[in-house]
Amino acid sequence: MGYFLFRRTSGFILTLLSVSLVVFLVMNILPGDPTLSILGIESTEDARAVLRARLGLDAPLAERYVTWVFHALQGDFGDSYTHGVPVISLIVERLPMTLSLALSGMALTVLLALVLGITAASYHKRPGDWGVMLLSQLGIAVPAFWLSMLLVLLFAVKLRWLPPGGFPGWDDPRAAVRALILPTVALAVVQSAVLARVTRSSALEVMRLDFVRTARASGFSRRRILWGHVLPNALIPIITIVGLQFAGLVTGTIVIENVFYLPGLGRLLFQSISNRDFLTVQALVMMFAAIVVTANFLVDIAYVLIDPRLKARSR
Amino acid sequence: MIEVQNLSVRVGDTRAVRRVNLSIGAGERLGVVGESGSGKTMLALALMGMVPDGLTVDGVIRIDGNDLSRASETTWAAYRAQKIAMIFQEPMSALNPLRRIGDIVAEPLLVHQGISRNDARQKVLALFDETGIPDANRRLQQYPHQLSGGQRQRVLIALALACDPSLLIADEPTTALDANIALRITDLLVRLSRERQMALLFISHDLSAVSRTTEDLLVMYGGDIVERGKTRHLLASPSHPYTSGLLSARPRIEQNAGPRRLPTIPGTVPSLFDLPPGCRFAGRCDRELPICRATIPQPAATVSGGFASCHLLNQPSQDQTGQAPR
Amino acid sequence: MRRGAIPANLMVGGILVAMVIGVAFISTFWTPYPYAELDIANKFHGPSSAHLLGTDQLGRDVVSQLMAAAGNSMTVAVLAVLIGCSIGTALGLLASAKGGWVEEAIMRLCDLGFAFPALLFAIMLAAALGPSLPNVVIAIAFINIPIFARVARASANQVWTREYVYAARASGLGNLAISRDHILPNIAAPIIVQATIEFAVAILTEAALSYLGLGAQPPSPSWGRMLSEAQTLMYLAPQLAIYPGLCIVTAVLGFGLLGDGLRDITDPRLSRQRRG
Ligand SMILES: Nc1ncnc2c1ncn2[C@@H]1O[C@H](COP(=O)(O)OP(=O)(O)OP(=O)(O)O)[C@@H](O)[C@H]1O
Ligand code: SF4
Ligand SMILES: [Mg+2]
Numbered sequence: 001m002g003y004f005l006f007r008r009t010s011g012f013i014l015t016l017l018s019v020s021l022v023v024f025l026v027m028n029i030l031p032g033d034p035t036l037s038i039l040g041i042e043s044t045e046d047a048r049a050v051l052r053a054r055l056g057l058d059a060p061l062a063e064r065y066v067t068w069v070f071h072a073l074q075g076d077f078g079d080s081y082t083h084g085v086p087v088i089s090l091i092v093e094r095l096p097m098t099l100s101l102a103l104s105g106m107a108l109t110v111l112l113a114l115v116l117g118i119t120a121a122s123y124h125k126r127p128g129d130w131g132v133m134l135l136s137q138l139g140i141a142v143p144a145f146w147l148s149m150l151l152v153l154l155f156a157v158k159l160r161w162l163p164p165g166g167f168p169g170w171d172d173p174r175a176a177v178r179a180l181i182l183p184t185v186a187l188a189v190v191q192s193a194v195l196a197r198v199t200r201s202s203a204l205e206v207m208r209l210d211f212v213r214t215a216r217a218s219g220f221s222r223r224r225i226l227w228g229h230v231l232p233n234a235l236i237p238i239i240t241i242v243g244l245q246f247a248g249l250v251t252g253t254i255v256i257e258n259v260f261y262l263p264g265l266g267r268l269l270f271q272s273i274s275n276r277d278f279l280t281v282q283a284l285v286m287m288f289a290a291i292v293v294t295a296n297f298l299v300d301i302a303y304v305l306i307d308p309r310l311k312a313r314s315r
Numbered sequence: 316m317i318e319v320q321n322l323s324v325r326v327g328d329t330r331a332v333r334r335v336n337l338s339i340g341a342g343e344r345l346g347v348v349g350e351s352g353s354g355k356t357m358l359a360l361a362l363m364g365m366v367p368d369g370l371t372v373d374g375v376i377r378i379d380g381n382d383l384s385r386a387s388e389t390t391w392a393a394y395r396a397q398k399i400a401m402i403f404q405e406p407m408s409a410l411n412p413l414r415r416i417g418d419i420v421a422e423p424l425l426v427h428q429g430i431s432r433n434d435a436r437q438k439v440l441a442l443f444d445e446t447g448i449p450d451a452n453r454r455l456q457q458y459p460h461q462l463s464g465g466q467r468q469r470v471l472i473a474l475a476l477a478c479d480p481s482l483l484i485a486d487e488p489t490t491a492l493d494a495n496i497a498l499r500i501t502d503l504l505v506r507l508s509r510e511r512q513m514a515l516l517f518i519s520h521d522l523s524a525v526s527r528t529t530e531d532l533l534v535m536y537g538g539d540i541v542e543r544g545k546t547r548h549l550l551a552s553p554s555h556p557y558t559s560g561l562l563s564a565r566p567r568i569e570q571n572a573g574p575r576r577l578p579t580i581p582g583t584v585p586s587l588f589d590l591p592p593g594c595r596f597a598g599r600c601d602r603e604l605p606i607c608r609a610t611i612p613q614p615a616a617t618v619s620g621g622f623a624s625c626h627l628l629n630q631p632s633q634d635q636t637g638q639a640p641r
Numbered sequence: 642m643r644r645g646a647i648p649a650n651l652m653v654g655g656i657l658v659a660m661v662i663g664v665a666f667i668s669t670f671w672t673p674y675p676y677a678e679l680d681i682a683n684k685f686h687g688p689s690s691a692h693l694l695g696t697d698q699l700g701r702d703v704v705s706q707l708m709a710a711a712g713n714s715m716t717v718a719v720l721a722v723l724i725g726c727s728i729g730t731a732l733g734l735l736a737s738a739k740g741g742w743v744e745e746a747i748m749r750l751c752d753l754g755f756a757f758p759a760l761l762f763a764i765m766l767a768a769a770l771g772p773s774l775p776n777v778v779i780a781i782a783f784i785n786i787p788i789f790a791r792v793a794r795a796s797a798n799q800v801w802t803r804e805y806v807y808a809a810r811a812s813g814l815g816n817l818a819i820s821r822d823h824i825l826p827n828i829a830a831p832i833i834v835q836a837t838i839e840f841a842v843a844i845l846t847e848a849a850l851s852y853l854g855l856g857a858q859p860p861s862p863s864w865g866r867m868l869s870e871a872q873t874l875m876y877l878a879p880q881l882a883i884y885p886g887l888c889i890v891t892a893v894l895g896f897g898l899l900g901d902g903l904r905d906i907t908d909p910r911l912s913r914q915r916r917g
Contacts, residue, residue, distance in 0.1 A: 018753050026769050141894035143845055143865075145852050146886035149872055153879050164875075210408040217363055217403075218423045218474065219395035222388065232413050247758035254764065255849055259872070270853065273768045285765045293756050307413065 012297040027282045077283035082275040097264035105187035112192035117199025139193025148186040148259040165260040198241045202234035243299030247292040322374035331357040333538040342512040346529030352584045354538040364391035400475035401484040406467040410459035417455030442473040465496035482514040537595030544621020554617035651902025657895025665715040668708035676709040677860040710862040718843035725785020733793025738816040754787030767855035796828035830907040837900035
């Protein structure tokens with residue numbers, strides 16, 4: 001177990017470093033002078049030079065990268081040009097919004113996917129199965145932002161049941177939850193479409209195994225067999241996809257936040273892109289990538305906790 | 316206890332099990348032998364109400380007087396484990412790999428008998444003791460992959476016995492095990508059947524295992540029961556050419572622990588879909604008569620005191636002394 | 642499934658794809674009106690014989706815009722997938738042919754690509770390069786490289802163990818020549834299947850980027866950008882928020898089904914599983 005953890009952890013750190021390098025390179029060597037875009041074309045060369053020095057852009061690339069990483073490790077991503085405050089304080093301020101959305105989206109995704117996938121598997125080759133598969137095929141094809149708009153059209157514009165966007169903050173929990181419902185659904189429907197298919201095929205695979213027959217011969221109900229015996233054994237591939245989907249979910253929040261005007265990291269990212277606040281953009285892209293890489297790392301570890309056979313092997 | 320009339324399992328237009336009649340009473344031990352593909356497992360699954368999707372079952376299955384041939388899955392579920400239990404061919408994969416042995420065996424107790432966890436634990440320990448699983452307390456905490464094949468088969472037996480079924484179906488419980496362990500498992504089954512007055516349906520293609528375990532015997536071929544009788548007499552003086560084939564293909568019967576591999580009769584079991592319309596053994600049979608291919612032979616009394624379905628038995632000219640007890 | 646019968650997903654997918662490509666093609670030389678033609682006097686018209694789906698907030702013909710947007714969407718997807726697929730497949734073949742540290746290095750680089758969610762990478766590139774459709778093409782192409790490299794390498798590794806490859810090698814052909822003459826033709830099927838699926842993803846990504854303002858810039862039409870404009874008018878003209886979405890779903894569903902169908906008929910392993 002120790003060696004396994006060590007190997008995975010070092011791989012994780014290496015990936016994080018590589019990701020930071022890619023982010024840094026893309027943001028720094030691609031054409032375009034950030035000071036030019038910040039100050040505008042009419043600005044003087046002198047003014048740009050001053051800003052360049054202030055942003056630390058005149059040092060050699062490698063040195064700048066190392067400084068950036070070291071400062072980032074201490075939580076210092078520099079100051080936001082547009083907001084005039086440290087980038088990290090902007091992130092900390094908006095993180096709860098994004099996390100609430102991502103977690104509620106994940107929870108609903110998994111719930112929907114497991115119910116739909118297991119249902120489909122238990123009705124294999126019957127109408128229930130086809131119905132779920134058709135739904136999921138549709139769910140995959142619907143862009144999340146369009147689904148959001150349809151939900152707003154129906155539940156906010158027509159029925160006026162829920163707010164069309166915005167977030168009142170957690171001080172008023174009732175209003176906060178109401179504001180999260182539509183974004184969560186929009187986020188989860190698309191993601192669960194993929195996961196439901198994985199759940200279904202994984203469950204079908206498990207249902208062919210001998211121990212399922214043993215469970216049936218033990219006189220257990222269909223439901224007990226599906227949820228108690230089949231599902232746990234089908235979880236490994238499901239968890240893999242959940243890990244991958246967390247990536248989709250996190251980037252999904254970027255889009256969804258912009259559809260519903262939710263003041264989270266995704267909205268900040270877009271404001272920063274249009275404000276040419278490139279230090280903030282760089283920090284945010286790194287944040288999102290780090291969240292994804294971390295999720296995948298946790299998935300790797302979760303396998304071992306689920307399957308005692310792997311635990312034995314990983315020792 | 317269990318009574319079966321005219322039981323057939325239909326696969327499309329043909330049958331994997333054809334008009335089988337049998338009955339087993341409390342404490343009786345019935346064997347079923349036949350080559351691979353002869354329909355033994357299918358017969359057992361039919362008795363459990365568990366034939367694969369897409370196959371249909373005809374005939375009457377009566378358990379304690381109740382006809383289950385048209386029962387729903389829920390009704391069947393109430394009989395499984397509590398009235399009839401079954402252990403399967405493959406002990407390696409028949410246990411949920413993610414659960415501890417103790418939880419696996421306790422589950423039917425908790426579900427069907429609604430007893431407390433603590434009582435279930437005591438019962439599981441007693442079952443482990445009864446089925447000869449040593450070091451029971453430690454086993455409770457172990458996972459299936461930590462056990463040997465023989466131990467797993469014992470766990471499966473303990474699991475099957477948990478709710479005190481009146482009939483235990485053992486489908487080739489020893490095929491995957493090596494010879495010594497197989498012997499102990501068959502002896503265990505006999506002992507359990509005696510002590511609990513539990514009926515046993517023992518399926519095997521291993522004649523020596525069957526002869527040690529059972530009192531009565533059915534010989535299956537191509538979904539048909541081709542011969543039946545008292546195990547001892549039937550094996551001593553087989554009447555059906557297929558039974559003789561099985562016996563002579565067996566290397567040595569004198570030693571109990573002799574080779575236990577598949578007996579081989581020249582030729583192979585034909586696929587369900589190109590069986591001859593008459594006797595299903597026609598084509599492989601070395602004593603085939605002109606009428607065999609077209610006409611289904613009817614059961615007739617045999618010298619061993621049982622019945623066999625073979626046209627030879629109805630031939631008055633046929634010299635039966637060649638089949639006399641050895 | 643009957644042998645020889647066309648599976649339903651292949652058929653439905655094929656029809657949808659043919660429709661979308663047909664419309665995209667027609668839009669290159671004919672649309673009912675010039676898509677950018679303003680007619681403020683006739684804004685927010687409902688469907689009529691003059692404007693089949695009505696007009697938008699600037700009086701532009703919706704059908705014409707949808708058609709031209711189909712053209713843009715297909716062009717972006719074709720270019721992006723073609724570039725990503727070519728580079729990725731070449732890398733995968735190279736990795737498989739060379740083995741050793743070359744393979745290791747290429748595959749590690751691909752892993753790195755997988756660490757970035759596609760949309761995030763596209764957003765980052767679009768933010769660095771500036772918002773425009775060509776930059777969207779570059780971003781999506783980039784995302785596709787590791788995907789195709791993986792598929793190509795995995796399939797190629799299987800082909801390398803076949804007898805005719807041994808024969809070719811015995812006849813003195815070099816690794817790269819074998820890759821080109823023997824491996825590539827034999828891994829075409831999985832690559833094409835993957836390309837079809839990635840095509841669907843590319844359409845979705847382009848729509849999302851354009852919706853977010855990082856793709857097509859006005860007046861260049863795009864389903865995603867039409868939706869983002871419609872969003873501000875949701876109370877006034879909700880119908881404008883419907884049509885572009887339906888177009889996206891049709892296109893994505895079409896390519897998705899087509900890809901699934903192609904995989905079903907070309908991958909014996911999967912179809913055997915389904916029969917089992
Ligand atoms: N799901 C199924 N659908 C159709 N036919 C089946 C199915 N399962 C089994 N069969 C057929 O039923 C026949 C009987 O099979 P069965 O498994 O009962 O044989 P068996 O005597 O148990 O053999 P073995 O010694 O190999 O276990 C075989 O011809 C087999 O091909
Ligand atoms: S009926 Fe004919 S073919 Fe069948 S076993 Fe008897 S002799 Fe052989
Ligand atoms: Mg069998």
